[in-house]
Amino acid sequence: MRSPTQRNLDFSTIEALLSKAFAVDVRSAAELSGGGFAAVWRAGLADGREVVVKVGPPPGAGLLRYERGLIAAEAAYFRIVRAGAPGVPVPEVLHLGDDWIVTTLLPGESLTGRPEGAGPADDAAVREQLGAAIAGLHRITGPHFGYTGDRPAGADWPAAYGAIIAALLADAADWAVPLPPGIGALATRHHAALATATRPALLHFDLWDGNVLAAGDRLTGLVDGERFLWGDPLLDLVSPALFRRIEDEPEHPFLRGYTAATGLVLDDTARIRLALCRVHLYVLMLAEGPSRGIPVGGDRHDRLTGLLAAELRDLK
Structure with missing residues (x-):
């Protein structure tokens, strides 16, 4: 079951976001499963990079009070960890947009x-x-x-x-x-x-x-x-x-x-x-x-x- 907080995205949407952020073609993209809040996609760029795109809930979605601004909060968390505990493997934030984020894809x-x-x-x-x-x-x-x-x-x-x-x-x-x-x-x-x-x-x-x-x-x-x-x-x-x-x-x-x-x-x-x-x-x-x-x-x-x-x- 798909959560009402997860946007329905497609390849063209992911391509438009990544092209705007990196000015590079998108070779492939597919949605990742497992989460229940945001929409999360894996994408391959023409320059060889593999990235993860996370997009926050659609406008008007019902959220809990503490869930305001969670995409920006995630970017802050990864940056804090990478600066304060560099031995802990968390993604690198490559781009933070308006309620969407692009990070590196981790192995495993x-x-x-x-x-x-x-x-x-x-x-x-x-x-x-x-x-x-x-x-x-x-x-x-x-x-x-x-x-x-x-x-x-x-x-x-x-x-x-x-x-x-x-x-x-x-x-x-x-x-x-x-x-x-x-x-x-x-x-x-x-x-x-x-x-x-x-x-x-x-x-x-x-x-x-x-x-x-x-x-x-x-x-x-x-x-x-x-x-x-x-x-x-x-x-x-x-x-x-x-x-x-x-x-x-x-x-x-x-x-x-x-x-x-x-x-x-x-x-x-x-x-x-x-x-x-x-x-x-x-x-x-x-x-x-x-x-x-x-x-x-x-x-x-x-x-x-x-x-x-x-x-x-x-x-x-």
Whole structure:
């Protein structure tokens, strides 16, 4: 199913964009699958370069409050990473247009689309490298907590977390998405735990397997950085173990790589912070469903609601 936020493009549209940006002929172009927000195409230029073109949602598409300006945010993320952690493989921004971006094409395949022959040992090695890479990104400190621009942010992490959750609750109300009670009080109730995140670290926040590229047992790319924000580093430990609790999997390869690089100790306060991070992600995923054409009340909604309710229950 195609999301309403994804534009329907064709070869001639991609050709026109790239010709305007680089004054070079386009040899080939094909849409890439896997994402659910923007339209993403791979293109071959006549000068031999292979590039990726990402185009933001069409005018009038329904978006969540934090999703304003995500294409420009992605360009900012890649530039920050390349400047501050040059060993982490992210694309180079070649051109930023009006809600569209062109980047270099990185080698490898996503962990969701690995070819036959890439076994569990290879995947584990890549995930461990990813953990170490994300630890490196977390050493980059931002100017504030939360999102950039006029999106939810705060002077500290409790304030930013509260603003982010409040915006998502407003989004859910706009789309008539039912949520369990008590979510809006979490930032106040768990202020002390949230406040232990004292430095706004650079966060990717979308580290599911589709955004991690690999070749064999080697990490070759980290893509889709448009949802980046500054905040609690533990937020980036949620999506690598999507729908699970990574703190209950001490041998998870991502956690192993991250812990080796940071010395992270998952004490009781860290576990509270991780639970709050999962609440953030689950509320976001529930709120975004209708904007992606996913009806309320389906299997996805029910599963996420169950996971969210379990986190809220345990946080009590």
